[in-house]
Amino acid sequence: MAIPTTPLVRRILASDLEASDKEVDEAVMLPAKCYTSPEFFEFEKGALFKKEWVCLGRADEIPDAGDYFTATIADEPLLAVRGKDGQVRVMSSVCRHRAMVITDQIPKPREKWWDSRPAETSGNCGHAFRCPYHYWTYNLEGDLIGAPDMQRTKGFRREDNRLPNLRVEVWNNFIFANFDRDAAPLAPKLEAVDEMITNWNIADMVPGEAELLQDLPWNWKVMVENFVEFYHSDRLHHPICEFSRSNSYEWRDDFDPSGATVIGAGKTTHADFGFNPTFKALFPPIATLTEEERALAVFFLVPPTLAFGVNSDSAFYFLMNPTAVDRLDIKVAGLYPREYPEHPRFHHLEAVAALGIEYFNEQDFGAVSSIQRGLRSDFAPRGRLCWQEQPISHFNRWLIRRYSKALLD
Numbered sequence: 001m002a003i004p005t006t007p008l009v010r011r012i013l014a015s016d017l018e019a020s021d022k023e024v025d026e027a028v029m030l031p032a033k034c035y036t037s038p039e040f041f042e043f044e045k046g047a048l049f050k051k052e053w054v055c056l057g058r059a060d061e062i063p064d065a066g067d068y069f070t071a072t073i074a075d076e077p078l079l080a081v082r083g084k085d086g087q088v089r090v091m092s093s094v095c096r097h098r099a100m101v102i103t104d105q106i107p108k109p110r111e112k113w114w115d116s117r118p119a120e121t122s123g124n125c126g127h128a129f130r131c132p133y134h135y136w137t138y139n140l141e142g143d144l145i146g147a148p149d150m151q152r153t154k155g156f157r158r159e160d161n162r163l164p165n166l167r168v169e170v171w172n173n174f175i176f177a178n179f180d181r182d183a184a185p186l187a188p189k190l191e192a193v194d195e196m197i198t199n200w201n202i203a204d205m206v207p208g209e210a211e212l213l214q215d216l217p218w219n220w221k222v223m224v225e226n227f228v229e230f231y232h233s234d235r236l237h238h239p240i241c242e243f244s245r246s247n248s249y250e251w252r253d254d255f256d257p258s259g260a261t262v263i264g265a266g267k268t269t270h271a272d273f274g275f276n277p278t279f280k281a282l283f284p285p286i287a288t289l290t291e292e293e294r295a296l297a298v299f300f301l302v303p304p305t306l307a308f309g310v311n312s313d314s315a316f317y318f319l320m321n322p323t324a325v326d327r328l329d330i331k332v333a334g335l336y337p338r339e340y341p342e343h344p345r346f347h348h349l350e351a352v353a354a355l356g357i358e359y360f361n362e363q364d365f366g367a368v369s370s371i372q373r374g375l376r377s378d379f380a381p382r383g384r385l386c387w388q389e390q391p392i393s394h395f396n397r398w399l400i401r402r403y404s405k406a407l408l409d
């Protein structure tokens with residue numbers, strides 16, 4: 001399907017993107033309009049969010065048949081559900097009759113949820129989803145299995161009314177879906193990252209308490225850039241990030257813009273560091289890590305929606321879902337070795353760890369919100385970059401490749 005562009009989008013894309021399609025020592029940032037134009041965000045939905053593998057959540061959120069959760073990506077209401085065969089499927093949740101979202105509920109008395117943005121839902125649907133409007137019913141594969149009183153409707157066939165299924169891959173327990181039936185498989189593109197984090201055994205980790213941050217007032221790319229660059233560690237985060245120095249960033253020559261990841265990694269000043277004022281991890285180090293890995297801070301992206309990091313005692317992820325050019329929802333959660341939650345003080349320690357990370361987030365969120373304000377200025381720069389921001393230049397090259405491809409499609 002052709003991706004809609006407007007004259008403004010075409011002007012932005014014609015404005016010397018090659019200047020950003022370079023290694024970090026030569027590159028400039030993308031034009032500010034890429035971060036502020038609603039039309040450009042519409043273009044990105046087609047060029048990125050409906051073309052790339054988007055992470056929706058974790059497979060361990062839906063362990064049993066009939067378990068589901070919903071997510072809205074690029075205005076597409078979706079549901080992820082575990083089938084009777086154990087498979088995770090992702091499908092459109094838009095009813096094939098008159099388009100009610102089948103997982104939305106009828107409001108309880110005085111619960112006017114349409115006044116605000118309807119919340120995503122989760123639960124167990126039993127063996128089928130029933131649309132609340134006229135009771136069309138779909139099984140866990142998306143087949144229409146019930147449509148009351150449709151006998152007089154000429155030529156109506158249930159089999160013509162299946163919920164569109166997206167392609168799905170589960171990687172280390174993360175559910176990825178792709179709207180594009182022709183997209184190349186994801187797993188082979190994650191092999192380098194897999195190798196890097198193999199000793200963390202991510203697939204076996206269990207999630208801690210997740211936090212949902214909604215309507216954050218900045219562009220999703222500004223968040224991505226902040227997540228993965230080291231240049232600000234010594235500066236914005238001074239003095240709370242003394243253990244992870246900006247100049248510890250490990251230069252990478254292996255970036256492939258057609259790949260699926262952007263990696264930022266560096267050695268920490270000591271092993272078993274922690275993002276809290278003690279600079280020490282609160283949980284014991286993960287038993288399978290090498291000495292070297294216990295002193296490694298790794299941040300990586302599987303754009304456009306997953307940002308991920310590993311520490312000596314845990315891992316964590318940001319699930320990013322932009323809802324407008326300057327509105328972003330993020331789900332943040334930690335991941336821990338399976339035995340950690342049995343620790344008698346697990347919840348206390350986790351709460352303290354979360355508080356430590358909050359200090360960093362407060363500083364980061366202040367900076368990115370201010371950047372969004374600056375990007376709206378007529379004087380917004382296409383700034384030059386420091387070598388410690390190499391992952392940003394990689395991300396920009398990842399973007400430009402897809403923007404350019406979308407123009408040709």
Ligand code: FES
Nearest residue numbers: 095097098131134
């Ligand atoms: S809209 Fe779903 S049954 Fe009518």
Ligand SMILES: [Fe+2]
Nearest residue numbers: 226237360364
């Ligand atoms: Fe930061």
